[in-house]
Amino acid sequence: MKKLLGMTLLLALLAIVISIFEGQAFLSPGNLHNLLQRIGLLGIYTLGAGIVILSGGIDLSVGSVIGFVGVMVALLVTRGVNPWAASALVIPMCALLGMWHAFLIGRFKLQPFLATLTSLLLLRGLARGISGGASQTLDKGCEAFKQLGNGSFAWIPIPFWILVGIALVLGFMMNFTVYGRYLYAIGRNEDAVRYSGIKVNRIQLLAYVICAVLAGIAGVVELSYIGEVQPASAGLMYEMWAIAGAVLGGCSLRGGEGSVLGVIVGVSLITVMRNGINLVGVNTEWEWAVIGVVILGGVIADAAYKLRAAKRVKA
Amino acid sequence: MNATAATPLLEMKGMTKRFPGVLALDAVDLDLREGEILGLIGENGAGKSTLMRILGGDYPADGGQILLDGGAAAISDVQDSLALGVSVIYQELNLAPNLDIASNIFLGREPGAYGIVDTKRLYARAAELAGRVGISAPMTTLVEKLSPGEQQLVEIAKALSMDARILVLDEPTSSLSPAEAGKLFEVMRGLKQSGVSMIYISHRLAEVEQMCDRVIVLRDGERAGTIERERIGRDEMVKLMVGRDISRFFPERHEREDASVPRALRSIFPPTVLSVRDLVYPGGKAPVSFDLRAGEILGLAGLVGAGRTELVQSLFGIEPKLGGEVRIRGERVDIRSPADAIKAGMGLAPEDRKALGVILEMPVVENISLSSIGSYNPPFLDRARETRVATELVEKLDIKTPGLDQLVQFLSGGNQQKVALAKWLGTSPKILILDEPTRGIDVGSKSEIYKLIRELADGGMGVIMISSEMEEIIGLADRVLVMHEGRCTGTLDRHEISEESIMHLATGGAQA
Numbered sequence: 001m002k003k004l005l006g007m008t009l010l011l012a013l014l015a016i017v018i019s020i021f022e023g024q025a026f027l028s029p030g031n032l033h034n035l036l037q038r039i040g041l042l043g044i045y046t047l048g049a050g051i052v053i054l055s056g057g058i059d060l061s062v063g064s065v066i067g068f069v070g071v072m073v074a075l076l077v078t079r080g081v082n083p084w085a086a087s088a089l090v091i092p093m094c095a096l097l098g099m100w101h102a103f104l105i106g107r108f109k110l111q112p113f114l115a116t117l118t119s120l121l122l123l124r125g126l127a128r129g130i131s132g133g134a135s136q137t138l139d140k141g142c143e144a145f146k147q148l149g150n151g152s153f154a155w156i157p158i159p160f161w162i163l164v165g166i167a168l169v170l171g172f173m174m175n176f177t178v179y180g181r182y183l184y185a186i187g188r189n190e191d192a193v194r195y196s197g198i199k200v201n202r203i204q205l206l207a208y209v210i211c212a213v214l215a216g217i218a219g220v221v222e223l224s225y226i227g228e229v230q231p232a233s234a235g236l237m238y239e240m241w242a243i244a245g246a247v248l249g250g251c252s253l254r255g256g257e258g259s260v261l262g263v264i265v266g267v268s269l270i271t272v273m274r275n276g277i278n279l280v281g282v283n284t285e286w287e288w289a290v291i292g293v294v295i296l297g298g299v300i301a302d303a304a305y306k307l308r309a310a311k312r313v314k315a
Numbered sequence: 316m317n318a319t320a321a322t323p324l325l326e327m328k329g330m331t332k333r334f335p336g337v338l339a340l341d342a343v344d345l346d347l348r349e350g351e352i353l354g355l356i357g358e359n360g361a362g363k364s365t366l367m368r369i370l371g372g373d374y375p376a377d378g379g380q381i382l383l384d385g386g387a388a389a390i391s392d393v394q395d396s397l398a399l400g401v402s403v404i405y406q407e408l409n410l411a412p413n414l415d416i417a418s419n420i421f422l423g424r425e426p427g428a429y430g431i432v433d434t435k436r437l438y439a440r441a442a443e444l445a446g447r448v449g450i451s452a453p454m455t456t457l458v459e460k461l462s463p464g465e466q467q468l469v470e471i472a473k474a475l476s477m478d479a480r481i482l483v484l485d486e487p488t489s490s491l492s493p494a495e496a497g498k499l500f501e502v503m504r505g506l507k508q509s510g511v512s513m514i515y516i517s518h519r520l521a522e523v524e525q526m527c528d529r530v531i532v533l534r535d536g537e538r539a540g541t542i543e544r545e546r547i548g549r550d551e552m553v554k555l556m557v558g559r560d561i562s563r564f565f566p567e568r569h570e571r572e573d574a575s576v577p578r579a580l581r582s583i584f585p586p587t588v589l590s591v592r593d594l595v596y597p598g599g600k601a602p603v604s605f606d607l608r609a610g611e612i613l614g615l616a617g618l619v620g621a622g623r624t625e626l627v628q629s630l631f632g633i634e635p636k637l638g639g640e641v642r643i644r645g646e647r648v649d650i651r652s653p654a655d656a657i658k659a660g661m662g663l664a665p666e667d668r669k670a671l672g673v674i675l676e677m678p679v680v681e682n683i684s685l686s687s688i689g690s691y692n693p694p695f696l697d698r699a700r701e702t703r704v705a706t707e708l709v710e711k712l713d714i715k716t717p718g719l720d721q722l723v724q725f726l727s728g729g730n731q732q733k734v735a736l737a738k739w740l741g742t743s744p745k746i747l748i749l750d751e752p753t754r755g756i757d758v759g760s761k762s763e764i765y766k767l768i769r770e771l772a773d774g775g776m777g778v779i780m781i782s783s784e785m786e787e788i789i790g791l792a793d794r795v796l797v798m799h800e801g802r803c804t805g806t807l808d809r810h811e812i813s814e815e816s817i818m819h820l821a822t823g824g825a826q827a
Contacts, residue, residue: 197656
């Protein structure tokens with residue numbers, strides 16, 4: 001909880017600093033609307049990655065899934081399939097991918113890093129191969145579908161509403177069902193959980209399926225938002241943003257720590273940071289370096305705090 | 316300071332160490348004489364390890380003075396301590412498992428120059444030291460391939476390579492078989508002959524009695540007393556450790572031949588809860604058959620590595636059986652996973668408590684409910700019921716914790732074990748398997764856990780207890796199954812249980 005509070009304060013501080021320098025631009029309704037939209041886009045798949053991290057694993061395939069889903073849906077649409085139907089067809093494939101990851105990890109005892117790294121490569125290659133590397137554009141008939149990424153409801157962008165809906169469902173699962181309890185427990189000590197009679201494989205399956213499906217949904221929303229998809233670059237590096245957001249939001253890569261609310265705070269931090277860098281007029285070429293330094297500061301502060309706490313209790 | 320012959324080799328005066336909220340050491344004095352083996356005992360949390368960590372330079376002291384040969388010694392880190400000839404061998408060994416014996420002994424101090432190791436000298440000097448401590452394996456053996464006992468010896472050789480005059484051994488035998496422990500004791504006697512003084516920490520009072528010239532007892536961070544050689548004895552030690560007499564260490568056994576049961580029914584009463592026939596399991600060398608009755612404590616005795624843990628883990632579905640038949644209350648069961656085992660009414664408290672028995676970073680309440688919460692009101696978390704069940708069990712087992720939300724890592728070993736047991740009691744098992752239930756637990760908690768185990772059995776549960784502590788088996792078990800190298804070598808009934816009969820079977824002797 002302390003970490004969440006710290007990150008929320010950091011977010012507030014960041015917002016204040018940006019407001020001091022570029023208040024007019026930062027606080028303009030247009031910019032705030034834009035921020036919410038981006039938080040929604042980034043948040044959907046970061047929540048999935050966060051659940052996997054919390055269970056003690058990692059999913060590196062998120063970005064490739066987003067690209068693959070975008071390409072597949074766009075290809076189907078250009079062949080006359082309704083975009084909603086195409087999405088409904090492709091997203092269940094993501095669930096299968098999640099099962100595949102859990103199978104590799106549970107059955108063959110592959111390290112999650114490796115199991116999902118192969119999917120990162122495989123799916124990116126599939127997306128580029130199937131499309132022949134050509135970018136796919138949604139045509140004029142897709143205006144309703146494009147509202148998914150670009151539309152608003154009650155002024156709030158629809159991607160943000162989607163994030164809120166997913167966050168409520170996951171928040172309920174994590175806090176009010178045994179699955180949530182088991183996910184935390186597995187992240188802390190998988191063996192002890194197995195010895196306690198819980199089917200660890202099934203809980204891991206749940207985590208990887210949630211992650212892959214949310215990445216699939218994010219792929220659809222992203223496609224709708226941009227209106228086209230570049231097979232080589234769509235979703236590229238997104239898994240890294242997801243991991244960074246989850247960690248900034250309080251997830252520990254050792255597992256067992258993190259929360260839905262925390263992930264959303266982490267995602268907001270990254271989004272506001274990127275926005276601020278643009279507004280303050282730092283050359284965008286520096287963006288990654290700045291974000292890297294900020295994340296480094298955050299994790300070092302957390303590690304230092306933990307070291308101190310551990311020293312205090314060592315008896 | 317007059318340096319007469321009476322000046323102790325080492326004196327620690329008024330050692331004080333404070334941790335937030337706890338006074339771990341309160342002005343403790345300790346003296347070690349030249350060439351003696353000093354026993355340092357006390358319940359968990361008494362301050363033994365803290366005191367030795369100060370001596371080893373691991374912790375700074377908040378107060379007190381350390382004198383070596385009568386002169387003040389400044390120890391502020393591990394290097395200081397080693398330079399003064401003090402080597403502390405902690406319970407968790409500090410070896411590099413992927414390096415060989417010789418490299419471990421001289422890790423960081425390899426003979427040679429300019430970063431190039433003089434391999435020939437390294438192995439020659441290592442072999443010489445290894446000879447002194449009786450390591451028989453070749454110097455090129457990787458440490459991970461050694462048994463815990465041999466690894467212990469490598470640590471001692473390492474200490475000797477640094478010319479240690481004072482050797483501190485913190486619970487060196489806790490993971491050793493009796494044979495390995497015996498070998499260690501031999502080495503210790505040899506070192507004593509050659510003038511090395513030792514401080515020996517152990518929970519195993521029989522070993523302390525056997526090995527030590529003098530015993531210092533700590534209790535709650537204070538020195539509770541000193542026992543000279545001629546007065547060292549179990550009762551005296553226990554009295555000082557707990558500050559009271561433990562008149563009955565083991566709970567009373569109830570006569571299994573219950574007179575209220577008619578003679579004709581005695582063969583079927585109490586009923587058999589678990590019946591194992593020709594069980595073939597991973598790691599076993601021969602099929603095993605046995606029965607467990609309700610209300611019975613079946614001891615599973617044998618040396619470390621006899622296959623006892625493998626047997627119960629197979630029963631519990633961790634490494635499922637390869638053949639044979641298991642019946643619970645007469646019904647055939649096929650247990651392929653711990654989940655199946657729990658459904659069939661089994662619980663297992665594993666030997667490695669911290670890694671497998673509890674989740675250290677999780678609160679007491681969530682640990683206790685872990686195995687049962689899925690059955691309260693799935694898929695929802697029934698927090699009210701969880702709290703109720705946990706509160707009851709904390710009370711029933713007398714778990715000492717500031718609250719249900721306390722993380723288990725902050726509890727003492729004994730209370731952690733009680734949490735592990737509470738987790739199983741929450742599932743109301745018919746069969747409870749305990750693998751070394753009191754390993755590394757202080758004397759006071761041990762006695763409480765024995766009482767609890769007996770109560771559970773009296774309540775009709777069938778209990779299987781693996782133990783490497785002979786007195787535990789003899790004091791608690793109603794019947795004993797003895798194993799040797801993956802085979803069951805015999806079963807001893809109540810009146811046949813004795814140290815000799817168990818050792819005979821445990822070392823491969825045939826049953827009379």
